[in-house]
Amino acid sequence: MKKQMQNKEFIKTWVEGKVGVIQLDRPKVLNAINTSMVREIVETAESFDREDDVMVIVIRGDERTFAAGADIDEMAEVDAVTMELRNQFTDWDRLAIVKKPMIAAVTGYAFGGGFELVLCCDMVFASENAQVGFPEVKLGVMPGAGGTQRLTKLVGKTKALEWLWFGDAKPASEAYDLGVINRLFAPEVLFEETMKVAHRLSEQAPISVRLIKESVNKAVDYSVYEGMQYERKNFYMLFATEDQKEGMAAFKEKRKPHFKGK
Amino acid sequence: MYETITYEVKNNVAWLTLNRPEKLNAFTEQLNKEITDAAKQAERDENVRCVLITGAGRAFCSGEDLAGVNEQMDHAEVLRKRYNPMVKKLASIEKPVVAAVNGVAAGAGMSLALACDFRLAKENASFVEAFIHVGLVPDSGNLYYLPRIVGHAKALELAVLGEKIKAPQAKELGLVTEVYTEEEWDEKVAAFAERLASMPTKAIGLIKRYLQKSWDSDLDEVLEMEAGAQKTAGLTADHHEGIQAFLEKRRPVFQGK
Structure with a gap:
């Protein structure tokens, strides 16, 4: 069942079961991402994050494409100081601290800012014929919304440099x-x-899912030692939940657990 | 619009005819590009449900036009720029592609035939792995397709010895689906292509896509691909028509949708 939400200008959003969906919706420009669209995505993701009925967030484009890049027209004439003052990338920082799982469903192209949006997500599913990449170098710039950092953390330095320096479209495979x-x-x-x-x-124990995400993200950012301290605290914390009691009781009683997210 | 090929759509079949008969349809940069462009055109055209590639005159295609080959030529770049996009396009069109090999298919001309999904041969047609005779290596997908079609040992034999394969032998090797006589050629080729064009196009496209992928996949992956493909095929109008026709005991009429 789809629960349609009040639609924004550049995205469509709805809830299916316990999954909140954000669909990029600028089909005429292959869903090119502009600052207003990012703002809408962030605000929607944050509202899904607060909503009790939503457990998972899916970000997608249309059948044809995910997002072919950022809106170049919006950027072409801007100077460095304006960008610093505008500080538009803080919206992306907010996206990175959404606590619920975010899943990207990638059709067609995910280039530049589109690919950065994909890399903000926790899991990525893609069409066999999809293509990703960072073509920014061809315009004399580089990714600015986390592309160089997130790609490198994922694939390592040598591959990241190859992708970023040449800017080629890479097959999903x-x-x-x-x-x-x-x-x-x-x-x-x-x-x-x-x-x-x-x-x-969305049926997994919600607080487990949430603290696992948090802990795994610390593994990316922290030293192993600090990450493990963090993990330990989260592990302990789960023993304060009803779902832990329920999960372990169900295991002992050989039945399916019924999680409440508490 | 095209200068080195002719392109015509008839009965849902796109006829793409290499048209440099005086040069035995040898490849030039323009010919490579026009084949690629025409293939894209056929891919986009919803009316087209089968693509047929053949040659005007007595040859199918004699390979690279050696008149254009010189010492300065970067063979790798020629392939990357001209041939490889053509071969990739033929592989990615999700419609059946038939090579109607009306005469000799030599060198890259043979590669072109191999890059198609089906090959039909006229009785006096032949295939030649000509590359070795000028000290070169089969290219344009030849080393990919040949062992997959005839097996590794035979592929090595053909590629290294470079002997002419006549149509009947090509049939024995599984290199061609049918051999037709000169008299029946036009009619049988058209009938073969039109038969494909009246079949469930989406299902054919999915078969083509996943047979290709099967070569790089294990059983688990292929089983999963089949599940996805069947899901997709199951949603087509042609599937419903097939079931309906079966229940009503009549021949199905597929729309390619």
């Missing part, structure tokens, strides 16, 4: 081999299969 993409699906079934995964994840 290569991104899959490098661990950027979780799974490839036929384009015809991508959205459906992604939603199946999202629904499955």
Whole structure:
């Protein structure tokens, strides 16, 4: 069942089961991302993050494409000081601290800012014929919303430099081999299969899912020692939840657990 | 619009005819590009449900036009720029592509035939792995497709010895689907292509896509691909028509949708 939400200018949003969906919606420009669209995405993701009925967030484009890049017209004439004052990338920082799982479903192209949006997500599913990449270098610039950092953390320095220096479009299969993409699906079934995964994840114990995300992100940013201290605290914290009691009781009683997210 | 090929759509079949008969349809940069462009055109055209590639005159295609080959030529760049996009396009069109090999298919001309999904041969047609005779290596997908079609040992034999393969032998090797006589050629070729064009196009496209992927995948992956493909095929109008026709005990009429 789809629960339609009040639609924004550049995105469509709705809730299916416990999954909140954000669809980029500028089909005429292959969903090119502009600052207003990012703001809408962030605000929606944050509101899904607060909503009790939503457990997982899916970000997608349309059947044709995810997002072919950032809106160049918006950037072409801007100077450095204006950008510093505008500080537009803080919206992206907010996206990175959303606590619920975010899943990207990538059709067609995810280039530049579109690919950065994909890399903000926790899991990525893509069409077999999708392409990703950072073409910024060809315009005499570079990624500015986390591209150089997130790609490098994912694939390592040598591959990241190759991708970023040449700016070539990379087939989804290569991104899959490098661990950027979780799974490839036929384009015809991508959205459906992604939603199946999202629904499955939405049935897991919510606070576990949340603290696992937080801990894994610390593994990316922290030293192993500090990460492990963090993990330990989160582990302990789960023993304060009803779901832990329920999960372990259900295990002992050989029945399915019923999680409440408490 | 095209100068080195002719392109015509008839009965849902796109006829793409290499048209440099005086040069035995040898490849030039323009010919490579026009084949690629025409293939894209056929891919986009919803009316087209089968692509047929053939040659005007007595040859199918004699390979690279050696008149254009010189010492300065960067062979790798020629392939990357001209041939490889053509071969990739033929592989990615999700419609059946038939090579109607009307005469000799030599060198890259043979590669072109191999890059198609089906090959039909006229009785006096032949295939030649000509590359070795000028000290070169089969290219344009030849080393990919040949062992997959005839097996490794035979592929090595053909590529290294470079002997002419006549149509009947090509049939024995599984290199061609049918051999037709000169008299029946036009009619049988058209019938073969039109038969494909009246089949469930989406299912054919999915078969083509996943057979290709099967070569780089293990059983688990292929099983999963088949599940996805069947899901997709199951949603087509042609599937419903097939079921309906079966229940009504009549011949199905597929729309390619």
